[in-house]
Amino acid sequence: MILVVVEQREGKLNRASWEAIAGGQQLAAKAGGESVKIAVLGGDVGPVAAEVAGAAVTEVLTVSNAALEPYTADGYVQALVQVLGLHSASFVVFAHTYQARDFVPKLAARLERALVADVVGLTEAEGRPAFTRLVFQGKMAADVLPEGDRPYLITLQSGAIAADTVRRGATPAPVTPVNVVVDGSAIRQRPEAPFREAKQAVDLSQAVRIVAVGRGIKAQDKLPLAEELAKLLGAELGASRPICDSGWLPLERQVGSSGQTVAPKLYLALGISGAIQHAVGMKGSKTIVAINKDADAPIFEIADYGIVGDLFEVVPALIKELKS
């Protein structure tokens, strides 16, 4: 059995969970037609369970406990250890969300089981399912085999498997409550309510065109060059993480897994290598242009047009061309 653990907060399903369900179904087919079950944890998880019961799975397990809302790593690990004790799985699949990153390694360590995280593709090696991860900042891919006793824990990177490939069932899957005992006194984290910083002035997700800068811009006083190009193209200015880390641009300009997800008509990446954390935030752009000195930069793997060259030579030439 393959168990997909979906994610919800305050009764709302995280959309990435549909990708995890699709991934679980594909993995089941690869693993020789295993059954797929879904588990959902939290306070009142009934509505979310009903929603995911539409997928072609054999059962939806609900783990409702007041101690599981809001989410804490200590609470989730306690509960899932019990669920996996009652329902023996060969693989446990999660979406690679910030929540999964927070507790799944702890769960794997508690269970003494393998965790292959941040998976971007399913493959096969030595006659069994293997998992593709990007390593070395996206410059290399690795096919990885989990080892040791099962279950193996897998987290799927956002966008690795399309949510719309989920197979739907003819009738809703049965929903079964699972009783777990969660010792609230053993939960050490005390979370406060999530919040957003002061209202964001720029909503990059709505931008039609984006000119984004990365490490290649080298210095803050070089930013006006990118700003001028953006202005000529009618584009918003975006950035990769290091630019915002350095304080050169505000965090609200950041594109990537820890910033905004964007899908403009045109995404022009200046001096951005294209590491996975950035790529997941922008690869849905319609047309991607990469300008980078390094011909091996991963950004060229997702770009439609590329110029291998020094942005301090290419961007002025572009500005001149657009002005003429």
Added chain:
Amino acid sequence: MKIAVCIKQVPARDSQPRLNEAHTWIREDGAAFEMNEPDAYALEEALRLKERHGGEVVVCSAGPGRVSQVLREALARGADRAIHVESDELVAADAFNVAGTLADAMRSESFDLVLTGLQSDDQGFAQTGVVLAERLGMPHATIIMEVQVEAAALRVKRELEGGWFQWMSMPLPAVLTIQSGINQLRYATLKGIMAAKKKEIRKVAAPAVLTSRQRVVNLYVPQKTKQAQVLGGTPAEAAKELVKRLRDEARVIE
């Protein structure tokens, strides 16, 4: 407060790794290595906490002999001493082995706070800090943007997805994984570099046999999902061609 910072030495960001013959790892000869950048932010945060609250900062790393270079660099930036779990077997170890060997070396130190970067630039597991917390029996929080220490407790600001944040409290001792950009990095001064030469790096042997829970069976340059049209020529020629393509072919500019 006694603070540990776990630091990994990784291939330099601007280097292109080359495959070994078996296609299971990279070739180490001729490769340049540096301090994993998120770990540098964790070190900086530890030094700032020490400046505010007093105590000691101990940097810890698991890896081959070359790792002493980044430990020395951390000492030059202001860490007080270092622990090096030294083994060539740890070059491409999984997060369980790295965290497990670090935990064994750190346990007797009874740290109040353990910091790591949120992930490494090489394997990018983003697991070592969390597994370490489990092994040391400590609570943890990940992807931290701000740290407040209040008596025997911590209040930390976590980064969530899509511009959301959350404050969280927990008792000490605890493990935090630190997000890049939490602070501005300092660099070693000449005085710091001189002082670092006298600081202790305690060597600890790794277990003789490491049992991996995951194995790289094939390492390769990723296949392109798109075939980028690379526009050549001088910068002026490439710029002219790009503007033409964006107007006439992609139709994304006027």
